[in-house]
Amino acid sequence: MQKQRLVCALVASLALSIPAPGLASPSAPIVETASGRIAGTADGTILSWKGIPFAAPPVKELRWRAPQDPASWTGVRQATQFGASCPQTLVTPTQLSPLEKTDEDCLYLNIWAPDGAPDAKRKLPVMVWLHGGGFIAGAGSERQFDGSALARHGVILVTLNYRLGRLGFFAHPALSKEQSGAPRGNYGLLDQIAALRWVQRNIAAFGGDPGNITLFGESAGGFSTLALMGSPLARGLFHKAIVESGAVRMNARDIARDTPSAPSAESMGRTWAESLGIHGDDAASLKALRALPVERVAPAAPTMAEIMAIMQTSGPMVDGQVLPATLAEIFAARRQAHIPMIVGSNSLEGDVWSFADGGYTTIPIMPKTAAQILAHVPADKRSAIHAHYAAAANGNAARADGMVRSDAFLGAMTFKVAREAFQAAPVWLYRFDARPAQTRKTVPGAPHGTEIFYVFGTLDRFPFKGDLADEADRNLSARMLQYWTSFARDGTPRTGGPTDWPRFDPARPAQLAFDTGRTRLEPVTHGDILNALAALAF
Incomplete structure (x- = not known):
């Protein structure tokens, strides 16, 4: 289960x-x-x-x-x-x-x-x-x-x-x-x-x-x-x-080069084709692959094993043309497009909404616990990281665990992208920490994907009692719509209200925090911790 x-x-x-x-x-x-x-x-x-x-x-x-x-x-x-x-x-x-x-x-x-x-x-x-x-x-x-x-x-x-x-x-x-x-x-x-x-x-x-x-x-x-x-x-x-919420681990499988830890996309494709009885790499093999019923390639009701296999092989790969290198290498070398960017993550990225039987819950998207994640951190840094998240969660162990998992999955890499991209063009960093009124008392942060309903002004489409979104939700949505569309107009996110959103500066890192009923500028005081989490390999 x-x-x-x-x-x-x-x-x-x-x-x-x-x-x-x-x-x-x-x-x-x-x-x-x-x-x-x-x-x-x-x-x-x-x-x-x-x-x-x-x-x-x-x-x-x-x-x-x-x-x-x-x-x-x-x-x-x-x-x-x-x-x-x-x-x-x-x-x-x-x-x-x-x-x-x-x-x-x-x-x-x-x-x-x-x-x-x-x-x-x-x-x-x-x-x-x-x-x-x-x-x-x-x-x-x-x-x-x-x-x-x-x-x-x-x-x-x-x-x-x-x-x-x-x-x-x-x-x-x-x-x-x-x-x-x-x-x-x-x-x-x-x-x-x-x-x-x-x-x-x-x-x-x-x-x-x-x-x-x-x-x-x-x-x-x-x-x-x-x-x-x-x-x-x-x-x-x-x-x-x-x-x-898109700055996940920025490595990618190579299309043709095998490594001990990562077979190439071609090798994985060949293995899958052979599991269907299609052998070789000639025109006849390709004709057989293209003749496969779509249900064999993309099943509508796959088994758990099929889902895992599809997930393992699907996603961008280094092919030399669409992606000449991994995104980590491209951004580190500043070879990406030098364009203004807003980048951010949610406060509970390690979890995602789940809806069944007319209700809701959250389930993990980052399966590791905080202890399992911190086991990968050098021993001399673990206590400081543990102390930071414990304090940020006011001593709530479950909340602290969620914060570590969230930053290890997305928050840390988001900070890394902002830190690298600012050298090429203006960057604005945010953290989203709101959730609809009808879930606020039971969910301690914003799960993966929550901000979508605010950005699009579609809080009424939230799958659990969307009609119960309150005035604070609607006000926050209105502000996000203003920030996003002003950025689209002229490249600067603003609302004309009291909260200014300055460009990201790694010398004085700060992010705009979107919270229920308010937005506020807050300093990022744990940049060294985020850098340590971003460097992990797991």
């Missing part, structure tokens, strides 16, 4: 949904894209277009290939319903939204804009969202990602799907032979890049400014944002970045 709960937790942001289709209104805006005209939905204040293909369906011969341009159409295409989510596990307790439909034909994006936006002269700031889900789950159509609140703040919001699991991240010697010299393996990241290229070509017709695009995401989406900052293939496609 504990293993099952852990696996559910590791796909933290599985919140998948395709909300009920919107109905086309008589005043539905028609926009001319490079592929053809599309009609969306208007509700009087917000315009939306859903299910827009940004690439050809990655099926048959296009499975495990870089995304190709979408086909053109004649007439007016109705863009009023979300496209299918990419194939993945259908049901887990950590889903934030129900999943309705998956299909290998899944490369679609969605757009929200203020009323009257479709005018190339408007040049509104654009925000492009990358969903989380551990690279094995998620969709741009999740109901908590409704872009209406962001659009009301004067930005154009884009969400998108990208290939997941073995369909999105897969290497095999036969593929390397076929695609020699071409980017391969990181098909999910290539989908994200293709979506950004689509935005560059088309967003002006929606009233957006292709020269002012902010890429942001949470969990795997935040890690993807960092990966695209480090990718030469994404250079110039976006101009600012927001990384929410």
Whole structure:
């Protein structure tokens, strides 16, 4: 049972949904894209277009290939319903939204804009969202990602799907032979890049400014944002970045080089293919792989062993083109895009929400206890680290344990990213410590993914009694919307209120703390402890 709960937790942001289709209104805006005209939905204040293909369906011969341009159409295409989510596990307790439909034909994006936006002269700031889900789950159509609140703040919001699991991240010697010299393996990241290229070509017709695009995401989406900052293939496609709970351990498996501790992605791909009876690395083997039913590649109801195997092999890899090196190496050498960035983490990152039987609980995403984590720390530093967290938790041992696990999983690496990236461009650091009113008395901090509902202004979509969010929740959400959208407009997060948010400075490190009913600037006094945790290998 504990293993099952852990696996559910590791796909933290599985919140998948395709909300009920919107109905086309008589005043539905028609926009001319490079592929053809599309009609969306208007509700009087917000315009939306859903299910827009940004690439050809990655099926048959296009499975495990870089995304190709979408086909053109004649007439007016109705863009009023979300496209299918990419194939993945259908049901887990950590889903934030129900999943309705998956299909290998899944490369679609969605757009929200203020009323009257479709005018190339408007040049509104654009925000492009990358969903989380551990690279094995998620969709741009999740109901908590409704872009209406962001659009009301004067930005154009884009969400998108990208290939997941073995369909999105897969290497095999036969593929390397076929695609020699071409980017391969990181098909999910290539989908994200293709979506950004689509935005560059088309967003002006929606009233957006292709020269002012902010890429942001949470969990795997935040890690993807960092990966695209480090990718030469994404250079110039976006101009600012927001990384929410995405600065996890920044190493990656090599696509072809085996090491004693980490077999290459190709070796793991070969092993999986052989387990299905597909041997060799010739064209016949590749044809057999592409002929596999999607259920064999991305099962909707996998066994626990299958989930573990998919998770182990899915995610960005060093391929020499999309990622020329690990992100740790790229950021340490300051070879990432030198663009303004907001980066932050939550106060209870070691845990994730779980919803079942109409209730809620939290389950671990970082399975190690504080004692197990500190066992990896040099002996002369353990007592100081233990004393710091004990004091910060006011002597509450369970709370202190959660704080250590949270920082070891994400907080420490977030601090490291801010410390390294500030040398290249402005950085703002935050810590999020709020949770909806209906959970406040029982959950001691903000679990992984909580801030999403505040950033998108969708507290009513929280899976447990979202209608009980209180005025303090709504006020905090309003402030976060102001910070995020002001950053998208001109690269400086601000609200015009009393709390200033200065740039990160490692000489005097500070972070903006988002807490229930308030925000405050607080010094980071334990930077040496965070540095020690960031250096751990486990």
